[in-house]
Amino acid sequence: MSACTITIDGKALAAGKSETVLEVCNRYDIYIPSLCRGMGDHRASCLLCLVEDTKSGKLLPACETQVSHGMSLNTNTHAVKDMRTQSLTMLLAEHAGDCTAPCALVCPAHLETDKMVRLVEDQKYEEAAQLLYSAIPLPRASNMFCPGPCEKSCRRAEEEDGIPVSIRPVKDFLAANYPPVLKNNTADNANKKKALIIGGGPAGIAAVWYAACNGYAVTLADSQGYAGMLKAGIDEKPVIAAEIDNLVKAADASLITRDIATDDPLTQDFDILINTGLISAQMAVARAFYHGREEAAKVIAHAKGVTPHLRQKSSPSRLGKCSVPEIETLLQNRLKRNAHKTESVAGGKLCLDCTCWKSETCLLKKAAEDHKIKTATIPRLNHKRDLELVICGALEYEPAKCMRCGLCINTAQKLSEPYPLSFENRGIDTRLLFDYNLPAPVKTAHRIAQVCPIGALRCKDYGEKIDE
Amino acid sequence: MRKLATILDELIIIQNREGWLSEESLRSVALKYGLSYPEARGCATFYTYFRFTPPARHAIHVCIGTACHMKGAEKIYETFREKLSIADNEDIDPKGLFSVDKVACLGCCMLAPAVQIDDTIYGPVNPEDVEGTIKTFLASQFKKERQLPVLQTVTTNNTTVQICSCTSCRSAGSESVRHAVIEHVAARKLPVNVEQTGCTGISHQSPLLQISHDNGKKALWGKVTPRLARRIIDEYLTGSTGAISMTDRLIDLLFTGGRERAQLNDNRIDSEYADIFNMQSRFTFAGCDERDPLSYTSYINAGGGEAIDRCFRSHSREEILQIITESGLRGRGGGGYPTSSKWQMAMQSMDSIKYVICNGDEGDPGAFMDRMLLESVPFAVLEGIAVAVWLLHAAEAILYIRAEYPLAIRQIRHAIDTLKEKKVIGPDAAIPELRVPFTVVEGAGAFVCGEETALLESLEGRRGIPRPRPPFPSESGYYNHPTIINNVETFASIPSLISNTENFTRHGKGNNRGTKSFALAGKINRPGLIEVPLGTTLRTIIEDIGGGVPDGSRFKAVQIGGPSGGCLDKSALDVPIDFDSLAGIGAMMGSGGIIVLDTNDCMVEMARYFTAFSAMESCGRCVICRTGNHAMTDILTRITTGSGKPEDLDSLKRIGNSLKSISRCGLGRTSANPVLSTLTHFEDEYLQHIDGRCPAGVCRELTLFEISDDCIGCTRCARECPTGAIAFTPGERHIIQQKLCIRCGTCRRICPEGAVYVSMHDND
Structure with missing residues (x-):
């Protein structure tokens, strides 16, 4: 391999003759966003890894461009960023699918509604209940105030009968039957680090539960006790009181019934101080829960010296409004995936499972977040969306999500036992074509699905474990 | 068949034989070529020539090329569906007699709106003619082929009746005129020859009939019917009306008020067209309207074959290349890349196997000069290719021609056979280098295959997705061997260029030498095919040669280069047209379609049409072209339907500029030109649409x-x-x-x- 020298962002780098620009950049840790990761001898398709040739000013895809001696490139000029954004916008425009289900996206308490409903469907009630408490520590109380944006945004509510998946009844069911439990609560309170939470409103209670879950011995300070204001507005005080009691007991929290200022000498006795007193009392309960949790997370992360990790809700790609036949297709897709699940636990409709299965690891989603693409700037194409799920053996394919990079086809060809796969049609109608007479063996299917940078392909038997 | 025949060749044969590709036939073909079923079907679905559902007995193709679109092709398509009561999600009528679909361009722009039923082209077909056209077609199915009398060839003091045989004249009825003439001449026992000729370019007067004498005297008639043809022969050749039967004269007098007699003078157009020819400089088309395109003898008599002779006898390879380099010939396909550089690069390659490919995949809606060249001067095209084969020691020459051009394919195959017989090419060729196969490959309908690397993919039997460049085809092309790919017009100019360099270089100047042919269509008095020196102004082309816009409307704009080109307003009328000047003002030569637009044409609708075309023809590889063109079409549709917003114009510019800068092939890079150029010159019109008005009354x-x-x-x-x-x-x-x-x-x-x-x- 005869070497040559190329210049990237003003730095001279040694490169092999047959390398691509992307390979060189990866080797030197120069960040270039790329969906295909330069795998295979494919042809540039997503145009995300653009770099600028300083001599001609031309923009070249790094994954396809071979290095040549004396090449000089820039990876982060204005033009490069601009065009990368443009490519991403176009990729998202044709990408019909939700990153996060609308129900989870709209929840002001940031409850992972979609996950909860799925756990309930799988009859993992205990797990579902704990997920619920982590975001909404007082579910029955909050249900009394909650206008149910999750149910309003539910896709199944777009059907003719207008009835959504019954999410609030599910919450009630869980709260009534499965009390909050602290996981791994083995250590004695005396050995635990101590946390003082100021403010006993919903935010304070969320902070109590969060801190307790993170292994702190919790003390709450408020002159009105737990959830004073919350109780004031509700007729069914006994229900709330019982719910609060359950939570406090589970968290093993103690109470100081007076208001404490942040500079009070008493605070010296505690390892951390979480002040929720500044969170507005005017805030809706669910939002207050979230802010309390966020505040607690920040303080605890700071104490541990890590960056706080709270699930950020984002969905750069959205399906938008669906027509009735489209919802029907989505329902059929859901039934194709799990034919045995025909109804939800609370006797309501079956959840469509809108959240993309690859939502956590999707490279397109990550790139869109990195480039701060606003959903509003993505044009909605006036083109029939191919929402139907294609199943061939263990492979599941969603044409509407496919970005037509061809990585799966290349990978399938290079396997020790090549699997035939090809694109059909052209332009925006391009989609994968399977031979239904020849379904892929599970191992092959797994390998093919693994290379998909987004959630268009998945392997049935491996499900979510696929990227581990 | 090519040495390395591909699955595509076989699929075209099956499509032609069975009318569609069933899963069964796809599977068996796939097996034969060692491919999987997805590969075979994936390849076939890329091309629009194939059907995947059983066909009707007859296929109606409605042309939606630029000229036809402007004259309401969309409406014609709908009317056909309506008259045949075809259901919304079907394309076949309930009786299974006709299928109706749209086709990118039939290359019959002067007949717009044109419709093809099976192999016959009809035009112009307006909504009110639809029923009649179907009836005419059905009636023609029952007509028996008549045996034509064989005429004795006259050699001395001869007079020849020449009838143009190009596709436009044929669709206007030149075949029936020719049959009538032959029968009439035989019946009258007149000492004249009857022959076919190549295209004159004045296609709006089709069909044409010319009578030429040995002494150079000529007479030309346009819009000839069989009746008129008989009359012309009688009156003009025999010099008296005596030969015309009493009955015929009576019929004319009583039923047509003597119109036929008047036509004899009115339709005579030679004096008018002498001027038009004088304004042009026919170089590649030179003399094709004088001789039978399939007669090798007359090609040789007219000075053809000399280039090959020189190659063989007097000139070395370097000398020939030197001639081409000095002539400054640039590729006529649109990009304008210097031909000699391509050739030189391929010649220098050490590879022992090289190929020559002629690109006849003329997909631009509104351009048909390649088809005319293949039909009218097939020997010149082949000679040009032969020169390249000789220069390169090529292993094979391949002509890739759209399957939508059946006549061109027939003519060129015939010409190849003739050349083999004459031992010019083929296994018995006199020149050893030319003992290679010349193969015609039918392109199965994908605009992107006009891009040379996509064409290579298609030739190798795959989906026509452009390859990354470099390497260029001259270094690594067909099956990774060095390959010369040139446009038909480029090859057609090679022979005359070598034998008469001076005649080529005296036209044009600087980097833009020689002549270029243009297809002239739209709102113009004399649409047709013209050939002018590079550097001619648009004003000369439109006003002098094309006769200006018809009375009652005013010139508004001109669209050059189809979906890759741009719309220019009247400020560009005096710009000399050549490769560089067009690129400078936001248009492109393309393959050379010129569409004239008048005040009744809507520029936004025009831009929408071309963008929709590009969206449909995008191969689907780069996201910006695949989705960007769709997004632009959506915005333009919004604007033309009255729900546009001022900020839409910014979106158009943004997407258009990204298409220009990051698309990976020529199709994508130029696909925004129609939008960007109309935004530059006609932003007012966009704003008027956003205000809810279409000044042209089109939307x-x-x-x-x-x-x-x-x-x-x-x-x-x-x-x-x-x-x-x-x-x-x-x-x-x-x-x-x-x-x-x-x-x-x-x-x-x-x-x-x-x-x-x-x-x-x-x-x-």
């Missing part, structure tokens, strides 16, 4: 038709209105019921008094 949602007081109550509009929006009120002023009106414009077109006018929508 249906922004237009209302009304009938003025000039109406004489003739009821023609009431009878022709497809939706019955005009009440049948003889003698009274007709009124259009706006609720029923679909704005098809039929009434406006047929009103004898011009009483139908476009009124603007009120915004409230």
Whole structure:
């Protein structure tokens, strides 16, 4: 391999003759966003890894461009960023699918509604209940105030009968039957680090539960006790009181019934101080829960010296409004995936499972977040969306999500036992074509699905474990 | 068949034989070529030539090329579906007799709107002619082929009746004229020859008939019917009316008021067209209207074959390349890349196997010069290719021609056979280097295959997705061997260029030498095919050669280069047209279609049409082209239907500029030109649309038709209105019921008094 020298962002780098620009950049840790990761001898398709040739000013895809001696490139000029954004916008425009289900996206308490409903469907009630408490520590109380944006945004509510998946009844069911439990609560309170939470409103209670879950011995300070204001507005005080009691007991929290200022000498006795007193009392309960949790997370992360990790809700790609036949297709897709699940636990409709299965690891989603693409700037194409799920053996394919990079086809060809796969049609109608007479063996299917940078392909038997 | 025949070749044969590709046949073909079923089907679905559902007995293809689109092709398509009562999600009528589909361009722009039923082309077909066309076609199915008498060839003091045989003349009925002439000449026992000729370019006068004498005297008639042809022969050749039967004369006098007699003079057009020919410089087309395109003897007599002779006898390879380099010939396919550089690069390669490919995949809607060259001067094209084969020691020459050009394919195959017989090429060729196969490959209908690397993919039997460049085809092309790919017109100019360099270089200047042919269409008096020196101004082309825009409308813009080109306004009329000047003003030579637009044409609609075309033809590889063109089409559709917003123009510019800078192939890079150039020159018109008005009265949602007081109550509009929006009120002023009106414009077109006018929508 005869070497040559190329210049990237003003730095001279040694490169092999047959390398691509992307390979060189990866080797030197120069960040270039790329969906295909330069795998295979494919042809540039997503145009995300653009770099600028300083001599001609031309923009070249790094994954396809071979290095040549004396090449000089820039990876982060204005033009490069601009065009990368443009490519991403176009990729998202044709990408019909939700990153996060609308129900989870709209929840002001940031409850992972979609996950909860799925756990309930799988009859993992205990797990579902704990997920619920982590975001909404007082579910029955909050249900009394909650206008149910999750149910309003539910896709199944777009059907003719207008009835959504019954999410609030599910919450009630869980709260009534499965009390909050602290996981791994083995250590004695005396050995635990101590946390003082100021403010006993919903935010304070969320902070109590969060801190307790993170292994702190919790003390709450408020002159009105737990959830004073919350109780004031509700007729069914006994229900709330019982719910609060359950939570406090589970968290093993103690109470100081007076208001404490942040500079009070008493605070010296505690390892951390979480002040929720500044969170507005005017805030809706669910939002207050979230802010309390966020505040607690920040303080605890700071104490541990890590960056706080709270699930950020984002969905750069959205399906938008669906027509009735489209919802029907989505329902059929859901039934194709799990034919045995025909109804939800609370006797309501079956959840469509809108959240993309690859939502956590999707490279397109990550790139869109990195480039701060606003959903509003993505044009909605006036083109029939191919929402139907294609199943061939263990492979599941969603044409509407496919970005037509061809990585799966290349990978399938290079396997020790090549699997035939090809694109059909052209332009925006391009989609994968399977031979239904020849379904892929599970191992092959797994390998093919693994290379998909987004959630268009998945392997049935491996499900979510696929990227581990 | 090519040495390395591919699955595509076989699929075309099956499609032609069975009318569709069943899963069964796809599977068996795939097996034969060692491919999987997805690969075979994936490859076939890339091309629009193939059907995947059982066909009807006859196929109707409605051309939606630029010229046809402007004259309402969309409406014709809908009318066909309506008249054949085809259901919404079907393409075949309930009886299974006809299928209707759209085709990118039939290359019959002067017949617009054109329709092809099986192998016959009809035009112009307006909505009111649809039923008649179907009937005519069905009637023609029952006609028996008549045995034509064989004429004795006259050698001395001869007179020749020449009938143009190009596709446009044929679709205008030149074959029946030719048959009538042959029968008539045989019946009268006249000492004349009857032969076919190549294209004259004045296609709007088709079919043409020319009588030429040995002494150089000539006479030319246009719009000839079989009756008129018989009359011309009688009166002109025998010099008296005596030969015409009494009955014929009586029929003419009684039933046509002597029109036929008048036509004899009126349709004679040689003096008028002598001027037009003088304004042009026919170089590649030189003399093709004088001789039978398939006669090798007359090609040689006209000075053909000399280039090959020189190659063989007097010149070395370096000398020939030197001639081409010095002539400054640039590729005529659109990009304008210097031909000699390509050739030199391929010649220098050490690879022992090299190929020559002629790109005849003329997909630009509105361009048909390649087809005309293949039909009219097949020997010149082949000689040009032969020179390249000789220069390169090529292993094979391949001509890739659209399957939509059946006549061109037939002519060129015939010409290849003739050359093999004459031992010019083929296994017995006199020149050893030319003992290689010359193969014709049919392109199965994908605009992107005009891009040379996509063409290579297609030739190798795959989906036509452009390859990354470099390496260029001259270094690594067909099956990774060095390959020369040039356009038909480029090859056609090689022979005359070598034998008469001076004749080529005296045209044009600087980097832009020689002549270029253009397909002239749209709102112009004399549409057709012209050839002019590079550097001719648009004004000369449009006003002098094309005869200007028809009376009653004003010139507004000119569209050059089809979906890759741009719209230019009248400020560009005096720019000399060549590769560099066009690129400088945001247009492109493309393969050379010129469409003239007048005040009745809507620029936004024009841009929408081309962008939709590019979206449909995008191969689907780069996201910006695949989705960007769709997004632009959506925005433009919004604007033309009255729901555009001012910020849409910014979106258009943004997407257009990204297409230009990051697309990976020529199709994508240039696909924004129609939008960007109209935004530059006609931004007003966009803004007017956003305000809810279409000044040209084209966009249906922004237009209302009304009938003025000039109406004489003739009821023609009431009878022709497809939706019955005009009440049948003889003698009274007709009124259009706006609720029923679909704005098809039929009434406006047929009103004898011009009483139908476009009124603007009120915004409230």
